[in-house]
Amino acid sequence: MQWEIVVGLEVHTQLSTKSKIFSGASTIFGALPNAQACLIDIGFPGVLPVLNRDAVERAIKFGLAVGATINPVSIFARKNYFYPDLPKGYQISQYELPVVQGGSIKIQAGHYGSEHNKNIRLTRAHLEEDAGKSLHEDFDSVTGIDFNRAGTPLLEIVSEPDMRSSSEAIAFAKTLHSLVRWIGICDGNMQEGSFRCDANVSIRRLGENTLGTRREIKNLNSFRFLQQAIDYEAQWQIDTLESGGKIQQATVLFDSSKRETRVMRNKENAQDYRYFPDPDLLPLEISQKWIEQINNSMPELPMQRSCRFMAHDTTSYADALREQFGTKPETNPDILIKQSCHMATVNDIHKIYALSAYDAAMLTADITTADYFEEVVKIVGNTHAKLCANWVVGEIITRLNQESKIIVVSLISAQQLAGLLLRIVDGTISGKTAKDVLNDMWNSMDGVTADAIIETKNLKQVSSKEEIERIIDEIFFTNPRQVSDYRNGKVKAFNFFFGQVMKATTGKANPAQVKKILAEKLIA
Amino acid sequence: MLNSSLKQLSALLAQKEISSVELTCEFLKRIKALNPNYNAFITINEEMSLAQARNADAIIASGDAHPLTGIPIAQKDIFCTKGWLTTCGSKMLSNFISPYDAGVIEHFNKIGAVNIGKTNMDEFAMGSSNETSFYGPVKNPWNIATVPGGSSGGSACAVAARMAPAATGTDTGGSIRQPAALCGVSGIKPTYGLVSRYGMIAFASSLDQGGPIAKSAADLALMLNVMVGFDPRDSTTLQREKEDYTHDLGKPLDGLRIGLPREYFVKEMSDDVARAVEAAITEYRKLGAKTVEISLPNTKLSIPVYYVLAPAEASSNLSRFDGVRYGYRAPKYTDLNDMYQKSRAQGFGAEVKRRILIGTYVLSHGYYDAYYIQAQKLRRLIAQDFIEAFKQCDIIMGPTSPTTAFSLGEKSNDPLRMYLSDAYTIATNLAGLPGMSIPAGFGNEGKPVGLHIIGNYFSEAQMLNVAYQYQQVMDWHAQMPFTQ
Incomplete structure (x- = not known):
């Protein structure tokens, strides 16, 4: 029998604010236990929450980036349950009226060459506070609690069940991960728990329209675990149904060492969180003016930038933007483009490079790579954009991937690489020689210029x-x-x-x- | 001196007739003598009070005194007070020494007032008789066989028995006004959002409001001047220009329109209370006021609405008392759930548990819409009643409590009858309006009767003047029980 896997994700992103969502305590990771927990974070008698506007601003940024509705009024609610690391006995979250509603994210899933584009709809994104951490290992027979994380702002992003495989789920998670870093609302550090996923998985017969019973896999903090957990869970559900069993709604945990999911609680003992509006916090009102202010400070988004990188001229650029963002055809291309890159000056509008879809995708995987590439092009020249893209993608990104590093710690600066490419352009060295020069630059680590290496090693091409x-x-x-x-x-x-x-x-x-x-x- | 107004005490201090240390010692002496009989205070800390008094004397000497500098104030044990045991009348917090000051306490500290002690109260402010306190009931100084009212019973008793010149209280459904009425003193619950709730241990956050209890309206005005103010740490406080609540005192009442809700003058009100209230209204007519009959059609809904919303909020507010980080923890338990269950079962009293259960129930899946949402809708209707009524009148009057002080134990096993004692006061909390009680004579057996004054939003200055004018012609407020 043919089965279809249906996946929806709930992603908890830690917002990179200086202080907590409802108190003035610092959010810096790694402090001594409880050194960054004030009376509010520990839930002392009589203390009250005060909303951090920076957290709201980050939520608005996200909403704008995914084309969602920013609710002019949203409500903070209390989610009541007892756990030692939940100091107040309730978590302040948003329930019926979240700050961000709707929106969507475009993903590319599948292998290179056979990938497909897909639009994943978002249900909502809401603000909430994180809990503390229970430490079961470090103490003999008792549990320690570290409240440093308590009150850290989270944006919980909930997707519709629009993904049909673990690879689509990974593509969505990675795109989202890149986006929240791109717009600067989350550091995306998965080891430190800044980006954690819950996956809702169900299966149904291919062609069927109704959704199967879902099980929710909690707290997946790496893309690899996410993939393994969904694959395992989907196969388990298929095996269960095929052997005549039934799926029961449940919350499960993924054991990464045994590579299996196990039930945490099922529908019968599901918690009743008794949500109700938090009387300590007024409804969150967001003015159109505030949204506009934030909109004006938004960076050009990855998809917009990718359109620009691929465009051949202003017209094709505007067409691509229209197609991507569904803007009305009559919109003046100049206005459309200006809207698309808020920060860009009129000159930036003409930074179009006619790159391939592959290069554009690689170069817009994160904002530092895109900036790095454009820095190189700026020096080498627009007419050599393809050469620059080849070197950034084929050499720099490949080498960084081999060393599991990211572009911010690139061993070669954009200026160094541009210096090297200029020597290819003016015929001083061949492309082949340039790769040797790049090796030397890579290994020397002291920012040596291509010219210096060419000079010392006498690599100048005979062109006379x-x-x-x-x-x-x-x-x-x-x-x-x-x-x-x-x-x-x-x-x-x-x-x-x-x-x-x-x-x-x-x-x-x-x-x-x-x-x-x-x-x-x-x-x- | 025991009967002196705050203004008189302030003058004595300013003229160096008496020092704050001497004044504080006087009241401490009286507390020591009387408190064993009345149980109005949970904590007395002579050393800390006297340190504040010495500090106050230094402020007075330097010439920077505020009207309340050096004056002993009794603080309800619901306000977190740095270095003081802050119990909220509960075994749950019987070991809790607060590491910080509530916004209200900060205000009093800032002007150099002296904290004379922490007053007894119904556990977590849940009660109308002060019998739910872990520290035992407070006795009404007019008749020690009767209750002082609640939940601010300790504060009302302390002022009535002249163990403190003034006190703080909190009012969620009548907890300032009802004990003030039963103890023959004055008390005001300001408009919701005027007094900071920061550090005031929450019972029902959308209803809780701090306010003063004192001997007269003039004293209440001076107390409000200290207590009211925007607090950035409480998102529900209002940002308003600072108001001097004494500025209306003395304005004539000519033409004042007093609304008398037909729903308040009903058979539930006892005859002696009715007589006293009617006599008071007659006095107001003599002062130039007119009366108009008004209607608050949803009055009957107040108690059911309140007993859905207040317990709902309370059930969540009291979740933090879990024995994990502070407060009472059961000595023996087998695992985490057992620790929670035993700590809360042993740490909370019966009334608190009853309200947690009610609140948990009305918020539960499947009941939320029928109870909580419905109650919220009715709450708006109740508020709307007042908005309509204030189109016809400037102020509303009636009885504060349907009866005078009842006997200890009389209603403690009948929660529904107990809840009815707040029938007149609850609606103002639901609407967020200011409410006040002033002494209006005595009923049967010489027990005090309170006159309830409800004003429009932010009309505290006017209300205080309405009370003040009455207190210029009547002296009920100046009468003092025979203390033993």
Whole structure:
């Protein structure tokens, strides 16, 4: 039987505010236990929450980035349950009226070459506070509690059940992860728990319209675990149904060492959280003016930037934006483009590079890569954008991936790389030599320029016409038979001469130049 | 001196007729003598009170005195007070020494008032008789066989028995006004949002409001001047220009329209209370006021609405008392759930548990819409009644409590009858309006009767003047019980 897997994700992103969502305590990770928990975070008698506007601002940014509705009034509610690391006995969250409603995220799923685009709808995103941490291991027979995390602002982003495989779920999670970092609302550090996923998984017969019974896998804090957990869970559900069993709604945990999911609680003992509006907090009102202010400070978004990178001219750029964002066709392209890159000056609008979809996707995977690329292009020149993209994607990103590093810690600055590419452009060195120079730069770590390496190692290409002609004349003189062979129609001999020239110049001759002069001389 | 007004005491201090230390010692002496009989205070801390008094004397000497500098004030034990045991009348907090000051306490500290002690109260302010306190009931100084009212019974008793010149209270459904009425003193619950709830241990957050209890309206005005103010730590406080609540005192009442709700003058009100209230209204007519009959049609809904909403909020507010971080923890338990269950079962009294159960029930899945949401809708209707009524009158009057002080134990096993003692006061909390009680004579057996004055939003200055004018012609408020 053919089964279809249905996945929806709930992602908890820690918002990168300086202080907590309802208190003035710091949110910096890694402090001594309870050093960053004030009376409000510990839920002392009589204390009250006061909303941090920075957290709201980050939620609004997210809403704008995904084309969602920012509710002019939203309500904080109390989610009541007892747990030692939940100091007040309730979590302040949003329930019936969240700050952000709707919106969607475009993903590319599947393998390179056979990937497909898909729009994943978002249900909502709401603000809430994080709980503390129970520490079961460090103490003999008792549990310790660290309240440093208590009150850290979270934006819980909830998707519709629009994903049909673990790879779509991963693509969604990665796109979202990139987006929240791109717009600067979350540091995305998964080891520190800044980005955690819950996955709702169900299965149904292919072609069926109603959803199957779902089970929710809690707290997946890496993309690998997310994939493994969904794959395991989906297979378990298929096996269960195929062997005549039934799926019961449940919350499950993924054991990454055993690679299996296990039931935490089922529907019968599901908690009744007794949500009700928090009387300590007034309804959150967001003015249109505030939204506009934030909108004006939004960076150009990844999809918009990718459109720009791929565009051939202003018209194709505007068309791509229309297609991506569903803007009305009559909208003036200049206005459309200006709206799309708020921060961009009129000059930036013309930074279009005609890159391939693949290059554009790679270069807009995160904002630092995109900035890095544009920094390089700015120095090397727009006409060489493709060359720049090849080097950033093919060399820099590949090398960083091999070393599991990200572009912010790139061993080579955009200026260094641009310096190297300029020498390819002006013919000083060949592309092949340039790779050797890049190796040296990569290993030296002290910001050495390409020019310095070329100089010290004497790698300058022989491009002088007279010099190349002199070498060719010498080769013709010592190999008269091959010259006449060529002239009698044995065109293969061309490669022999080319090889001889390169050998004589120890590879430093400009290959294009050599080919040109050689052709001229052989015909003569 | 025991009967002196705050203004008189302030003058004595300013003229160096007496020092704050001497004044504080006087009241401490009286507390020591009387408190064993009345049980109005949970905590007395002579050393800390005297340290504040010495500090106050220094402020007075330097010439920077505020009208209440150096004056002993009794603080309800619901206000977190740094370095003081702050119990909220509960075993749950019987070991809790607050590490911080409530907003209200800060205000009093800032002007150099002296904290004379923490007053007894119904456990977590849940009660109308002060019998739910873990520290035992407070006795009504007019008749020690009767209750002082609640939940601010300790504060009302302390002022009535002249153990403190003035006190703080809190009022969620009548907890300032009803004990003030039963003890023959004056008390005002301001408009919701005027007094900071920061550090005031929450019972029902959307209804709780701090306010003063004192001997007269003039004293209440001076107390309000200290207590009212925006607090950035309480999102429900209002940002308003600072008001001097004494500024209306003395304005004539000519033409004042007093609304008399037909729903308040009904058979539930006892005859002696009715007589006293009617006599008071007659006095107001003599002062130039007119009376108009008004209607508050949803009055009957107040108690049911209140006993859905207040317990709902309370059930959540009291969840933090779990024995994990502070407060009472059961000595023996087998696991986490057992620790929660035993700590809360042993730490909370019966009335608190009853309200947690009611609140948990009305918020539960399947009941929320029928109870909580419905009650919220009715709450708006009740508020709307007042908005309509204030189109016809400037102020509303009636009895504060349907009866005078009842006997200890009389209603403690009958929660529904107990809840009815707040029938007149609850609606103002639901509407967020200011409400006040002043002494209006005595009923049977010489027990005090309170006159309830309800004003429009932010009309505290006017209300205080309405009370003040009455207190210029009547002296009920100046009468003092025979203390033993």
